[in-house]
Amino acid sequence: MRTVLILAYYFPPMGLGGVQRPLKFSKYLPQFGWRPIVATVKDVSYYSQDRTLLEELPEEVVVSRSGSLDPLRLAYCLGKQEKPIGRTRGRGRSLAQWMLFPDNQIGWVPFVVMRALHLIRRYAVDAILTTSPPASSHLAGYLIHRLTGLPWVIDFRDAWTGGEFDQAPSYAHRWLACTLQQHFIHRATHVIAVSQDIADGLTDTLPGAPPVTVIPNGYDSADFAFPVNRAPANKFILTYCGALNAARNPEPLFQALQRMSAQQTNLADLLEVRLIGEDLGLSVETLIRKYKIQHLVTHFGYLTHEKAVTQILAANALVLFITSESHQVKGVPTGKIYEYLASGKPILAIAPDGAASDLIKRYDRGQTIPPDDVHQIAMALGTWIRQYGAGDLPEYPVEDEPIRPFSRFQLTDQLAQILNHVVTP
Template identity: 30%
Template sequence: MKKVLIITYYWPPAGGPGVQRWLKFVKYLRGFEVEPVVYVPENPSYPIIDETFVKEIPEGIRIIKKKIFEPYAIAGIFSKKDTETISSGIIQKEEKQSSLQKAMLYIRGNFFIPDARKFWIKPSVKFLKDEIERGAYDAIITTGPPHSLHLIGLQLKEDLNIKWIADFRDPWTQIGYHDKLKLSEGSRRKHEELEKRVLNSADHIITTSFTTQEEFYAKTSKPITVITNGYDSEIEYKNSFNSKFKIAHIGSLLSGRNPETLWKALQQLKQEHEDFDKLFELELAGKVSEEVLRSIKNYGLEENLNNKGYISHSKALQMQRDASVLLLIEIDSQETRGIIPGKLFEYLASGRPILAIGPDKWDAEKIISKTEAGKVYSYQDITEIKTYILSLFQKYMNKEDMVFSHDLDQYHRKSLTGKLANLIKQV
């Protein structure tokens, strides 16, 4: 059996999609003759907590912990709200940023390179060198963001020449919010240099999207494999005819993801169809920016809004199955074409139709189209969005079959873990 050390920042009780990827890999790796050991911070500063994930940690898995110095904990003394939103990636447009927010972003981008968890690198390398030499590991895996964890892997690779796999859940220098960090030219070069060193030192690179794979191929000749996120529940195709026509979004809605085209389409449908006005409900679960909430109000949708805030993962799964339509929203920019939200795969397993709005040539569109799980539109397609929503509403009114999606086995967490295990054995 192979033995692998997984170095990750996000681990239960952390909530959100970042923790699920490696929690699920760890859940299934033993079934593929790979023994995982997990290294995590002892005192992390997680923006979201979900205690239900703790129950999913497999029995007997060894978890190694070491303390981390967290600048976000200090920043929270001055502004807890700004600290939580910035650490979650919710960054307002520059003209709407306070002086404190601008200062925090500048410090985050230029003094904490590659990120605010950089202070965990040196103590982790020192600690893990002894652990690896004693533990007879076949490989190490680092997963980011935070991309500072890849620098732990880089140093361990250079010092021990151990096999190293670098998993990128999101891009590094080409992630959507990178340009909002108010980087100096020197800081920008430093990010690019560190990214290049990681990409050219790892034995194998994993990405979660096809676009990120293509972008990295322009920067390295090292092998790159796409292993997407996935779902871990039973596929449920039962119809759920609720008293309300629920259009639901689960997860953070950042200011940059504010789909005003959708709000306008819903406003027009309310005005044009009395039944829609009475039966439509907009359900949101997760962090939602103030700008998005203002837009919903300005388009006259406030009375239809059910804003639940953050809910546990188990409740999120139930909410997906109770919805009439599931919303998938991504920022409209070239930098976000490679973002495939983790919730897409759980949306697929729910069997509910998906309404997706995002950038042109979006990687998520390939998956939605291939599985016939719904429709994908640009931010300009108001007429098409209206038509699609109305067609689904008519099905709802007629109690017709609204089950979508097929060929989903490839996205089950167990299948994806099999792909990872083969890579570990070959590296």
């Protein structure tokens, strides 16, 4: 069995969607002849924790945790264990953006490089895989690649420059980031992107760049294998699962619910909306009170991944929020969309035209309505409630055949083929 060193700052026990991709790759790579050695950071102050995710890893996977001087690790060491300071507002955030390049995790780089060199000697590593964000993982991967000569695969889970998480405070910072990205891509043995939009952005802006392979996010069949308590038969359950922030804002749905509630006084007897996910600065509870829909909407906050998937399967329909007009946000489908598709539930996408809406249309799994069309959102939801009451609500098989190419197992097979290629003389 060959060995791959995976550099992933975001890795369980941290929660949220960013940890799923390196976790699932690590889970399934041994079945394709690759043993993952994961180099990550020690415990940090972070939005959410989900230690149950570590139980998914097979015994042969090694997880090695190094120290760091980045803000999240320092906050944890100072006793702030639950919430990060990485997205604080005001002067502290601006100062960090100016001083910490390419991102806040630059303080992890020297620690993980030293740890990686030790792991390479101990486990006879054959290849390196770095995944971002943070971009600092690619900086560390570049240094390790130069020091060892090992094949190096770069994985972009999000765009580094110009993407949703690009917070460069000046033209000079952005120019330097673009220059560094171009240098890394030309030095890498292979480049992977999570979406075609990111892949096109890399090849279009970097003359002479090597081809970029698209390996999208996906769903794990094992997550759908446990028993589920179905929704109560007398009430239509609409569920959202994912982070809630400015780019994924439920306010258009809240406006539609307020309008529906004014027209139908018994709406709470027919409908329940469940929001599953961390509130990242949106003040969801305040919005619920603002629109006077406390009787309709429950915000559960962050749940473990297993419980979140259980909520998806227990729902009658699912709702997706993409409320940003940013090309970078629209062009990268949220990772949760693949679990939505695999669940067999109809999907109401409150979103502009983009990658997520294209997937829903391609597989005919629901409908997409622009965020500013509150009337149409209310009409669509009202139709589904009536269809549910009449027993006519559309539902599809769990893991239907057209969706199976997005299984984490098959996607990891693609990664293994790339790793096989880069180590073949």
